[in-house]
Every structure is written in structure tokens, then in C-alpha cells.
Amino acid sequence: MKILIVSDTHKSHKNLDKVLEIVKPIDMLIHLGDVEGEDDYIQALADCPAHIIRGNNDFFCDLPGEEEFFIEGFHVFITHGHYYYVSMSEERLKEEARGRGADIVMYGHTHKPSITREDDLITLNPGSLSYPRQEGRRPSYMLMETDQSGHAEFTVNYL
Incomplete structure (x- = not known):
């Protein structure tokens, strides 16, 4: 299974269009x-199941603030992250994810990509496709790929 993970496009979808040209076909978009x-x-462009949540700049919308679901046996918790103060550290978010029994937690908000692997939790942030803030400021996204044995x-990735 091939999953595209993005965040913080901020109404600018030209880089998302480019990424989808590069990585399609995908089985899911987050x-x-x-x-x-x-x-x-974004839902129409993805042309596959999509999980899209509300961020701190998504006013007057019906998107959920958080979601939990399973991907190939992995319990996934997604949130924008601002309610967990992720700009300061990932600790509150990780505590919440562990409390929910999640295997993987994904968040955005910081516009900086990161992957943290611990024995009981994987924490992912794809960065931003529109306004990257990490050194070099290259638009970023993540791919999650699972195989038949349940390995992820x-x-x-950068544009």
C-alpha cells in the first residue's frame, strides 16, 4: 500500500499537483x-480514499479536528498538532497518542519534516508543501509504504 502524507498547503495546491504527478498511483492520501x-x-485530485483534517487556519469548515483509523494493522492517530503545542515539543502529542493506543501519530503545523521512531510509537510530520520552514526551505511530503508482511x-521527500 502506498500512502501520500502532506500538510500545510495553505490554499496553494500547485506543489501538491506536482507531487501527485510524481507519486501516483497512490492508495490513500492523508x-x-x-x-x-x-x-x-484535494479529495478529487487524489482520486483515492483521503483523510483530511482541520488545521489552525481552516476556519468555518466541517473537517474533523482529529481522526483515528487503521492502515494495514497500524492504529493511526492524525491531528494538525497545534492543540498539543508541537511547536514547542512532541511530548504532549506522544502522550496523547500512547493514551489512545496508537502505533503511528501524524501531525503538521510546524512546517518542518520529521520522523521519530520509538519502540512503541512512530511520530511523523511531512513538513509543508507551500511554506517550508526547515533549513533549505524545500517543500516536503512523506510516503508511507507497507508490504504484505505488515512492515512499513x-x-x-522534497520538491
């Missing part, structure tokens, strides 16, 4: 918030 009204466009690989 958008971790700050779509700013572009959720219908995660990669940070």
Missing part, C-alpha cells in the same frame, strides 16, 4: 490540515 477551503479539490517504510 492531509494533516491547513487546506484553507481546498479540501474538495516512511520517507521524507
Whole structure:
């Protein structure tokens, strides 16, 4: 299974269009918030099941603030992250994810990609496709790929 994970597109979808041209076909799209009204466009563009949540800049929308679901046996918890103060550290978010029994937690908000692997939890942030803040400021996204044996690989990719 091939899953595209993105965040913080902030109403600018040209880089998402480029990424989808590069990585398609995908089996699922996960958008971790700050779509700013572009959720219908993103859903249609993905042409596959999509999980899109609300970020701190998604006003007056019906998107959920958080979701939990399973991917190939992995319990996944997704949130934008701002309610867990992820700009300061991942600790509150990790505590919440563990309390929910999640295997993987995904968040956005910081515009900086990161992967943290611990024995009981994998924490992912794809960064931002529109306004990256990490050194070099290259737009970033993640791919999650699972195999038949239930193994998952995660990669940070840049445009």
C-alpha cells in the first residue's frame, strides 16, 4: 500500500499537483490540515480514499479536528498538532497518542519534516508543501509504504 502524507498547503495546491504527478498511483492520501477551503479539490485530485483534517487556519469548515483509523494493522492517530503545542515539543502529542493506543501519530503545523521512531510509537510530520520552514526551505511530503508482511517504510521527500 502506498500512502501520500502532506500538510500545510495553505490554499496553494500547485506543489501538491506536482507531487501527485510524481507519486501516483497512490492508495490513500492523508492531509494533516491547513487546506484553507481546498479540501474538495484535494479529495478529487487524489482520486483515492483521503483523510483530511482541520488545521489552525481552516476556519468555518466541517473537517474533523482529529481522526483515528487503521492502515494495514497500524492504529493511526492524525491531528494538525497545534492543540498539543508541537511547536514547542512532541511530548504532549506522544502522550496523547500512547493514551489512545496508537502505533503511528501524524501531525503538521510546524512546517518542518520529521520522523521519530520509538519502540512503541512512530511520530511523523511531512513538513509543508507551500511554506517550508526547515533549513533549505524545500517543500516536503512523506510516503508511507507497507508490504504484505505488515512492515512499513516512511520517507521524507522534497520538491
